[in-house]
Amino acid sequence: MITSAARYVALLNALRYRTCRWRVVPPLRAPFDQQGTSLLLAIGLGLFLSVLGYVTVATVITDARSSTLYLQSTQAFWLAETGVELAQRWLRYQDPPPGGTSSFTQFDHISAGAGSYTVTVDPDDNNTNTYLKKYVLRSVGMVGGVERTIEVEVVATTFNYYAYLTGDEGGTIWFNGGDVLEGPVHSNDQISITQNPVFMGKVTSSATSFNQGQPYNPDFQQGYQLGVPPVLFPTAEDVTNNYWSVNSTPPTLVIDATGSKHAAVEFRADGTVVYSVWHRDARGRRVYDIEDATASVANLNGLIWVDGDVRVKGTLNGTVTLVST
Template sequence: MRRPRQGSLLLLALVTSAGISTLLSVGLLRTMNDTAIARRAATQQRALALAEAGLDAGVQWLLAEDERPVCSDEFAVEGQQCASLTSAFTPELGGIIQTFPGSGSFTVTVDPDDLNEAEPAQAAFTITASGTTTGIAVTRTAAMTIKRESFSKYLMFWNKYKKGQAINMTGAEVLRGPVHVNDNLYIMGSPTFLGPVSYTGAIVCTSAPCNPTYAELPQKLEKPIPMPEAKKRFDEDLVPAAKASGIVIGDDAVVRFEQHPIDLLQPDGPQRYELVVTGKGVDEVKLKGNKLAPTPNAADPSILEVRYTIAGKLVILGKEELTVEDSILHGQVTLASQEDMTIQGHIIYACNPDSVNADGTPVTDEDRQNNPACDNGESRDLLGLVSRKDIIVDTSDETKFPDRVHLPDPARPPIGIMIQGSVMALRTFTVKGAYKKDDSDERARIGYKGRLHLFGGLIQDERGLVGWNIDAKTGAGDGFDKDYVYDARLLRLAPPSFPNTGRYDFVAWAEQRP
């Protein structure tokens, strides 16, 4: 009887042994597969890391080339700027390491945007990098597009304070766009920052309570965004653009933008908007180097004027002082002056992308849909005002700038002046009377003028006063209350040849699959 039992035990042992062997084989196979998968995944990640190292090398090369890369491509003319090319090229990366023993290597190409030659101030580049691993050869490719950062992207930017006098961000202010200062940011009360905030000094509360609200944590930069770069860009981008394909005014002049008088009588006809130049410089107006002849004004023949119909993008440069009168602009224009620029009235878009008109009435989507100056309800109008010196709001005409009171709503005084556009003063933006010629602290008594409603952005080297000694409850004081509203289109658009910061904005990143 024992032998059958011994046979059963032997059979059971054999079956168990076979099962264990099978399990061990399966486990070993799984371990080997997991190891292989992990190795392949690590190799894939290493290839992508090499590609990203290549992208970083391409960006560093662009930055080292001072934003005007000279091409090293064998097909390029010696010294040719890459912005004038339309095809990709391989940059000479110099001392940047491209091969990593035991890991792999990367290659880099740079593809300038086809529109760079026409608009170098806003040049964009697509950097493509491929990383290939050693051993098991795996290649992954990534591409990144970057674009020169325009000063026009800022709602407020200033380098320092005029005469070192701090100007506070106050509790009444709600700032919906990027704000940067190469100095301290002074706070009084509870201003609200709904866009990114950066500074190089410190955030200083000048009085209690001090409770600013930030949508994003403010960023302290180690290095300032160099405002002197703007003068370089003014000279290297804006001036050549005006001379080559725009308008140059050779002497002091008064300018305005307006709809053609005949078109006003024919609302269903063509929508032509013009630049009108009068004053001393009327005999010194050139388009692409060719003089434009002045003609008598239709209403007053004693006044000579130059009229030019705006079509497409236009850069206008005044070699001397420019005075800008009440204007309605249709098109994309940068008006620049190598001397001071004075503003004497509203400057507004023909298609208003803002929420309010200059008279305080609201603007609706229906208004834009019914406006022939709009493109399917969208505004394509864009203005840059740039002075190599000061931009000054002149309120001396009391018919245009009467004294205002805080009625009917104390929190929202009436609009005293509306400026739509990105405004850049390479010295100071201020109101006439805020500062004396002798730099004394005495300020003129010009009366309270209501709100300075700026729809766009304000960039200046020295932040200047627009209002002083203003009592928020009574309206007593002089100048304007600030009412700066961000034009969100400026995050992706810039007026023609508007000065850039010398930095780059990130536009897009994508991996390119085979």
């Protein structure tokens, strides 16, 4: 029987002669593809911030350039519009209007504000065959390297645009209560108003004030303006030249009211005109040379010529120029 002490000695002997094998384990380290990760991250972050800064600066520069171009474009547009307005005003006061059909430069690189403008006038090819001339105004505004162009077509209008138009009031002509004018009113002279007439169109006068009667309570439904440029009336020579530029035969209706004769013309809404010529006999009685003769406005070639004074009334249906010499 083996005692506990004997078993202990045997165990020690076994341990003494047992071979032990040792293996050296290298220290743990990161794989080769993870070396310098922090450095790469730092470099990458630096590059990202650099690119972001460049993009930000480029965006700011682009926005600044866009703002500059927008400002220049706006300024160029207003310069072009200025040129158009000045050309229209210039054209309005040409007497007679520019002839021919060749375009020409009216304003050439006129400096204004931050840039300049140039305006060319292009007459219509049919201007030589018509009394109502037509033109194309082409205005170019330039600021820096930016150009803006505006084109406007303008056409001469007739005096039938107005419900009432005078160059000289020839004394005092009162507008008073009960008068209703359904259209624009203009006089190069002072307009006399009393009571409460109704002006449905705009009222303009080259005078600086109205001749106000009492009471004075007019109804200007479209307002009024004083001190405006006068309307230029064509001379008899202008009318004659314009007539012959589009007609090869004399005027259809020529009324002789010379000497002691008197003439009256009445326009009717059906497109006709009724006219009469008379004189006074020794007893002062009216003797008609022509009584209530009728003509069609459409057949008058646009002109009624009266040698002498004439009274005119009625409603005109059509377009015609009446000349009284």
